[in-house]
Amino acid sequence: MGGPVILDxxxxxxxxxxxxxxxxxxxxxxxxxxxxxxxxxxxxISTAQSKFGGASGLFNGTTDYLSTPASSNWDFVGGDxxxxxxxxxxxxxxxxxxxxxxxxxxxxxxxxxxLFCNGTACSLQTTAVLSGATYLSExxxxxxxxxxxxxxxxxxxxxxxxxxxxxxxxKGSNTTTGTAPTFSSVPLYIGTRSFDFTNDMNxxxxxxxxxxxxxxxxxxxxxxxxxxxxx
Numbered sequence: 001m002g003g004p005v006i007l008d009x010x011x012x013x014x015x016x017x018x019x020x021x022x023x024x025x026x027x028x029x030x031x032x033x034x035x036x037x038x039x040x041x042x043x044x045i046s047t048a049q050s051k052f053g054g055a056s057g058l059f060n061g062t063t064d065y066l067s068t069p070a071s072s073n074w075d076f077v078g079g080d081x082x083x084x085x086x087x088x089x090x091x092x093x094x095x096x097x098x099x100x101x102x103x104x105x106x107x108x109x110x111x112x113x114x115l116f117c118n119g120t121a122c123s124l125q126t127t128a129v130l131s132g133a134t135y136l137s138e139x140x141x142x143x144x145x146x147x148x149x150x151x152x153x154x155x156x157x158x159x160x161x162x163x164x165x166x167x168x169x170x171k172g173s174n175t176t177t178g179t180a181p182t183f184s185s186v187p188l189y190i191g192t193r194s195f196d197f198t199n200d201m202n203x204x205x206x207x208x209x210x211x212x213x214x215x216x217x218x219x220x221x222x223x224x225x226x227x228x229x230x231x
Contacts, residue, residue, distance in 0.1 A: 006229045015073035016188070016210040019227055020045065020057040029057065032230050035068045043191060051086040051150045051206040052227040057191075061091060061098070061202025065192035074103050074188045076212040077111050077128050077135070077157075078180030084154040084216070085208040092117040092147055097125075098201045101210070102194040103183045108132040110194060111181065113155055115201070121146050123171070124164050126155050130181040138162045140172035150206070152223040158215030168223045 008014070017032040022045040029037040029045070041063035050056045059065065068074075083101055091098075097114045104110025108131055115122040121143035128135040136157065144166040145151045154165040163173040187194070190208065191201040209228055 006226070007231055008229045010211055010214045010216065011229070011231055013211050013214045014209060015071075015076065015212045016068075016208065017228065017230070018057075018208045019053055020050075020206050020208065021053040021055045024048075024055070029066055031068070033073075035071060035073070038067045040065050040067060046204065049088050049150075049204045051088075053206070056086075056088070056204040056206040057208075058204055059191040059201040061200050063200065065197065065200060066190040068188045068190075070185050070187050072184040073212060074186070075182050075184040076210065077183065079213050080158055080215040082154060082156045082211040082214060082216040083113055083209070084152070084211075086150050086152055086206040087115070087145065088150050088204040088206075089115065089117075089122055089145060089147055090203040092120055092122050093202075094119040097193075097199040098122070098203075099189075099191065099193045099199050100201060100205065101208075102189045102192065103186060104181065104194050105186055106195050109181050111183065112193065114193075114199065115145060118143050124153050124155060124166070126162065126164065128181055130179055133178050135178050135180050136162045136174065136176045138164050138172055138174045140164050140166075142171055144171060154217055156215045156217050158218050163218070165217055165221070168217075168221045170220055
């Protein structure tokens with residue numbers, strides 16, 4: 001007999017769920033929630049590194065990214081939401097950004113969750129702007145995402161509070177202001193900046209998930225010890 005079935009009580013609110021599993025070198029990326037995902041550049045599945053499942057998504061830092069079609073599911077920024085994933089950085093070069101999730105047509109209207117690096121380590125910096133006015137911004141002052149180490153990152157919006165968690169520990173919080181941007185008519189990108197395809201991710205991403213309408217974490221928690229459940 002198998003072990004107990006693990007359920008996600010918020011599975012119905014998940015709008016993107018990618019385990020980044022597959023055969024080494026494959027360019028087939030699967031979203032469990034059914035969105036088509038296109039690999040661009042040399043973005044591929046790699047078995048060289050993984051947190052769970054024996055594989056992860058590999059991004060080379062210059063030309064690799066994933067794209068999805070426009071969807072009403074990407075219109076999540078105004079309500080509660082959670083973006084969580086495992087990341088393994090190959091470089092912390094002070095360029096300084098490496099984009100993980102990005103939506104928006106231009107620099108005045110976008111949502112961006114990226115690694116901000118200082119040469120030796122990175123932090124998670126997340127912003128959203130509408131018509132050039134800041135809606136949310138959260139910049140932890142500590143660089144707690146080291147090189148060559150799997151790190152669990154969660155960015156959470158609960159009401160008007162936005163928070164960054166690294167390995168289950170709250171690293172910073174801020175308050176939203178103004179009006180949220182909406183993104184139902186534009187694609188969502190993974191591993192690059194949406195409107196100019198620069199500042200690409202350099203490393204690996206595993207178990208990337210976006211939950212719309214739910215703040216999964218509002219205080220310190222224990223990071224997952226298994227892949228996120230698919231039900």
